[in-house]
Amino acid sequence: MMAEGFLNPYTFVPAFPRDELPEPLRDGPPPSRDLLHQERWSGRIHVRLTVATPLLLLDPNRTHSPSEGADGHEVYPVRVREGRPYLAPTAVKGMLRSAFEAVTNSRFGVFDGHQEPLAFRRDAGFAPGLVPVRVAGDGVLEQYRAVPLEMYDKHGKLLPGRSLRHMQQIRAVIVRKDKGRTEAMEVRVPKSAKKFEGKRVVEGFAYVTGPTIEKKRFERFFYGDPEQRAPLKLARDWQDIVDDWDRLIDSYKNAHSNEELYQRPTGNGRVAAPGERIGEGPGQLAWSPHIYDPAHQALRSGTLCYARLNKERKVERLYPVLVPRDVYAVAPAELLHSSLRPASCYTKMSPADRLFGWVAPAGRNMRPSSYRGRLRIGPATCADDAGTAIRRFSADGLPLAVLGTPKPQQGRFYVARSATHPDKPVEDRIAKAEIYRPGRGLRGRKVYWHHAGLDAQRHWQLPAGGSDPTQVLVAGRYREYLRPRALANESAPLARNKAHFDTGDAEQRDSQNRSIEGWVVPGTTFEFAIDVHDVDECELGALAWLLNLPAGHFQRLGFGRPLGFGSVRLDVEHAELHKGADYSAYYRTLSGNLPESDWRSIIDAARKTFDAIVESSPALKIIRQDILATTRGVSHLPVHYPRVREESLGKAIPMPPDPRGLQYKWFTANEQPSGKSIMYGRGRSLPRPTGDQPPLEVYISDDKGADPAGSTRGRNRQQSGNFRQGRERRRGNR
Template sequence: MTGEFLNPYTFIPAFPREGLPEPLRDGPPPARDLLRPGCWTGRIGVTLTVQTPLLLLDTARKTPLSDGGNGAEGHFVYPVRLRDGRPHLPATSVKGMLRAAYEAVTNSRFGVFEGHDSRLGFRRDAGFALGMVPVYIAAQGVLYKFQQAVLRMYDKDGVSIYPKDGQEAPRHLERLRALVRRGKNNQTEVVRFVREGAKEVLARESGERIVNGVAFVTGPNIEGKTCERFFYLEQGQKPKALELARPWHALEKQWNDLICDYRGVHDEAELFGRRRADGSAAGPGERIGDGPGQLAWSPHIHEDDVTVLRRGSVCYARLENDQVTALYPVLVPRDLYPVSPRELLSESLLPACRYDKLSPADRVFGWVAPRGSGVRPAAYRGRLRIGPVACEQEADEAVERFAGDGLPISILGQPKPQQGRFYLAKSADQPDRPVRDGTPKEKLYQSGRGLRGRKAYWHHAGLDPRQHWNEGQGKWDPTQVRVGSHYREYRRSRAAHDDKGLPTPDKKRYWTTDAEQRDTQNRSIKGWVRPKTTFRFAIDVRDLDAHELGALVWLLTLPAGHFHRLGLGRPLGFGSVRLDIDVENTRLHSGEQFADYYRSLSTPLSDGDGAKILEATREEFVRLVESSDQLVTVREAMLAVARGNPELPVHYPRTRPEWLPENVPAPPDPRGWNFKWFTENERPEQGRPVSGRGRALPGLGNTDAPLTTYLSDEKGGSRDDGRSGPSGRRRSR
C-alpha cells in the first residue's frame, strides 16, 4: 500500500573487461580441425517449462479487426504460432535468450551495439528561456536580434479564434505589419495586424506602436495555449547583427542534429495516422482534443521547409556573453547532451572488431564482424547449436484461446535511453551504481559517466496464477481490480469515461466504459501458451572448455524459483520460463575420449556420467566467478532479476490520482498518461529537481530504495517541445 513498485526493466551491470580472470578475457577462438584435450563435446537435453503465459505470435497470419477497424486502422489481431497442431517455439528464440544470459554472466562483450552513436536529446526547463532571444536570419551566418510580442490565436479550449475581423489566421513565417502595446504582465501584445503589402492603414491609439515583423506559429501544441509569437522590429529601427560564438557551419550542424533528434523519436503513424472523432484523418498540425495524442505537433516536427536555416527564417538563439552559442526551434526546447551513449561504454565491452578479440560469448555462440569493419576473417560459426524445440502438448491443451477480436494487450513502449536517470551509471567502473538522485538532467549524459549494463526484465513474482491471468467475474474493468497486491498490467484498460480521469463512485478505480482500446499503439492476441506447458530440445556443444560449458550449465540449473524471460510482452509479465537439464538425454565426451575412439575405430565411445560432468564443469565456472568481485556482483544481479520480488508489483511508472484512498495502490490510468510520473520526477526548483524527485532507477543492492508513485497533476504539463504529442503515452517508457 506504500506506492512502491519495480520498473519492468532493470540492468545487469557490465564491467570493463580488463580485470577479468584470464579464461574470460578476449582472444581468438579455438581451431575447428581438432577436439582439444580437456574440452567437452556432445549433447545436453533440456526441458523448458512455462511459468507465466508465453506469447508466441504468428505475425504472418495477423488479421485486422472484424469490424473493419472502426477508426482503429493499423490495429491487428495475432494468433498463436502453431506447427503440426502444437505451439511452435523457434530454436533461434531460445538461442537468443541463452546468448543474452551467457553474455551477462560471463561479462562478455555486447553482441550488438548499433544505433547509439548519436547524442540524445532532453527537454530544457523553463528557466532556460531566460537566455533566449528571437532572431531573423538575414544571410548565411548573419543573425538579427528581434523583439517579440504575443499574438492571441486560440480560445481557452485551444480552438482558433480566426477568421476574425474579416482576416484569416496568420501563417508561420508570414510577414506582417502590426500594432503592438504593453499588455498584461508587462508583455508586449499584438493589437491588430495586416499582411505585408496591404494598403490598409493601421490607426494608432494611445500607447500603441506600428512595427514590422514575422509570425512565429507553432500551433495549439500545449494545454491552455492561447497565443503565438510575433517577431518584430520597431519602425525605423536598424537591425542589430549578433556575434557568433562558433562558426556558422557548427551552428548549422547543432541545429540539424537537434531537428533529427526531434524527428527521430516519432514515426509516420504518430504524425500522420491520427483520426478525428468522426474517423476522418487529422493533420499533424491539428488539435483534435485534450490530452496526450490529441494536441498538435509543432511545425519543425513534420514540415521540412521550416527546418532549413535560410534567408527569412526565424528561430530562437541562446546567448552567452552576448554571443550566439546555439539555435533552437522553440523557446523552451529540447537540447542535445554533449556525449553519446557509445562514448560512455568501455571499449572492452563494444562488439569485437577483430577475430583475435572475441569474448567468451562470441567464442561459444558465434561472431560476425561489425558492418563496415573490413576485417578478415569476418565471422566465426561458434560451437553451440540449439536443436528443434518440440512442445509436448497438443494445442488444445497448451493454448489458451480468446474469442472474437481477442485480448487487447497493454502498450509496449520502445526503449527510451533519453531517460538518463534509468540508463546511466555513476561511472564506467561502477555500472552497478546509478547516478545520484536529484542530479540536474542536463548533467546526465556527461563524460565520466557509464552505462548501467544489459537490460533485463524482472520476473513478476507473487502473482496468483489462478486469478491474475483471467478476466475475473466482476462488473468492473479487469485492469482496475486488484488480484492480491497486483493489477492486471498485461491487459489494456478499457476506454476512459473522459479525459479528466474521473473515478467510480467508490473512488477506488478509474471510471471506464465497456469499449476496448485498440489502436496502432497496441495489438490484440487470439491466445497464449498456458503455464505448465513443456518444451524439449537439445543443445549440441563442440569442444567447449570446462568453464565455457560450466557457464552454460549454470544458466540451465538456476535455483528453484528462478526463471529466464522469453518471447514478447516480458515487461507485462509474460514469458517467465524454467530451464532444467534432462540428464538421461545428456551425452558428453572429452577430447581424449574421442581421440581414443578414433584410434581404435572399433571400441564405442564410453557412456560417461553426464550428471558428474555437468556438476564438475559448473563448479569450475563457479570458482572462476568467486575469484572476481565484479563477476559475483553480476551473478547476484542476475539471480535477483530471475527471482523477482513478491513484495513489490512490477509496472511502468505512474502517478496516483488525488481522489484515490491512501490504502489503495494506484491502478493503471486508462488514458495512458504515464508520462506524468516522469514530468513530476523532473519538477524543477532553482535549476534542479525538487527534494525527493529526480529519482534514478534503483540498483539491485539492498540499500537502494524502490521507486514510488507520485501524486498526479491533472493539468497535464507543458508540451512546447513538440515531443509530447500523439505518442505522449509512449514517451515515458
C-alpha cells in the same frame, strides 16, 4: 495517501569494462576447428524447460484482424506444429546467448542504431536564458527583442485581421502595461496608418507557430533598432551550429509518425492538415511548422529562432521555439566502453562470440567475416499436445496491455555515473542536460524482472462475471497483462466508490496493442538438446550455471515479458560429455564405444571452476548478484510501467491500471521543477536491482515531494492544479 513502490518491468545487469577480467573471459580468437583439444569438452546436454508463467509462442505469419476494433489491431494465434505448441530453437538460443553474455560480461553481440545524440525536452526554466535572433546570412545572427502578439481568441480561433505569416515583416505599436510588480508587453497591429500617430512605431517580424497549445492567445513579434543590431559573435564554428540545428530538427521529426502528422481525422470524413487545430488536448492541437514544414526546418537567411549564449554572450546553439527540445552532448554509443562494443575482428571475440557465433560488423571488409560458434540447440519437443498445453480464447483474442517502447532518451533509466561503474545509476535530481555527457557510461544489458508474489492460479484466470478484470485486486496485484476496457464516462473516470476506474464493456483494440488467441499454460514442459563442441571448462561451467539456477529463479523467454509472461525454469536432465583426449583414444582403438562418464560430476566440476572465476572478480560478483535478483523477483513489489495516482482514488487502494494510459505523466512528474532544481523526491533514476536505493514510487498528482526528514511537504494548490492538467497537455503539439 499510501506510498506505492513498484518495479519497472525492465532493469539492467551492469556491463563492466573487460580490460581486467580473469584470463578465460578475455578477448581472443576461437579454438581451431582442425582438431578436438585434449582438455576441452564435446557432447550433448539434455535439458527440460518448464513453463512457470504463461508462455507466448505467437505466429506472426497467421495474424488477422478482430471483428471489432480500430484498423491496425492484430490478433496473434499460437504457433503450433504437428498438433503441439512450437518453441523455435532460435528462441531458446537467443535466450541463452543473452544470459551467457551477461554472466560472462562478454561484448555486446549487437549494438546498432545508437550513433546519434538523443533529444530531450527542456523545461520552462530554460526559456529565460534564450534570446530572439534572425539569421541575416551564413554565420550572421542579429539579436532582436520579442514581445507577445495577440493572435487568437480563447478557443484558438484567429482574431479578425490577424492572419499573419511566419517571418512576415510588419510595423507595430508597442504598448507597455503594468501588472503589480511585473511588466507585460503586447503588440497591437494598427488597421490604419493614422493609429501610428504619436505612438512608438517599430518594424519587425511576426513569429508564428500556430495554435499549438491549449488556451494559446499570443504569438510573438521580433523587433529591434537597426542601429543597435550588431551581429552576435559565435562561440563555435557556424557549420557546427548548423549541424546541431539539423540534428535537433531530425529529433522533432523522428518523434512523430506520419499518422500523427498527416492522418488525423476531423470527425467529418476529412483529414486535418498538420498545422490545423481540431480540438483540445495532445494530438488535437496544431503541430508546430518546424516539425512538418521544410521551409521552417532549414536554417537559412530570414529564419527567426532563439539562441543560447555563453558567459561571453557568444552563440552556442540555436532553437526553433522558446521551450524547445534539445540534443544531448554525446550519443549513447559514445558511452559504451570500447571493450564492450561488438567484436571488430576474428581475434577480438569475447566468450559469447566464441561459443554462440559471430558476424563481422556491417561495413567491415575482412576475412574471416563470421564464425559459426560451437553450440547448437536441437528441436524443442512438447510433452503435451495443443489441447492440453494451450489455453485458447475467443476468435477476437485477449487484448493485451500496451507494451512500452524503449525510451533511451529517458537517460535517468539508461545512464550510469561512469563507464567504470555501470552498477551506479546517475545521481537523483541531476539536471536533465547533464545525463548524457562525456564521462558517463551505460547501465548495461536490459533484463526483465520475474513477476514474483503472484497468486499463480487466480492471477492468470479471468473472472466469469462482467467486471473489468484489470480493476480487481488478486492477492494485492492487478492483472497488468490485460488492457483495461474503455472508460464509461471520460469526464468521470472513477467509479462512485472511488475504488477503481469506471470502465464499460468495450475492449480497447487499436494499433497500440495486440490480442492473442491463446498461451502455453504453466506446468507445460519442453525438452531439447544442446550440442557443444570443443568447449573449455569455463564455458561449460557458465552454461551449466544458467541451466541450473537456484530454486525459485527463472529465465525469461518469448513475447510479453514486461507483462509477466515467459518465466521458465531450465534443468539439466542428462548429458553425454567427453574430452578431446577421450575422442583421441576412441579413434585410435576404433573400439566402437566411448568410455562411460559421470556427467553430474563433470558439470559440477565445471560450475565450480566458473564459480571460482566469478569470486576472483568484483565485477563478476556484482553481475551475478543482479542476475539472481532479477530471475528471482521481489515478492512484495508489483511490476508495472510507471504511472501517476488518480488524486481522488481511495486512500488505501493501490492505483489500478489506467484505461487512458498516460504513462508520460509519471516521467513529466519525475522532472517536476522546484525553483532552479528538480523537486525533492523527484528526478529518480532507475535503481540497481540489488542496490540500497528505495524503489520507484507511483507519484501522487498533487504531492509536493518529501522533505529530507521524510515528511510530506504541504500542498500548493496552484502547482497541483497545473500538474493535474499535465505539462505535456499544456505544451500541446510543440
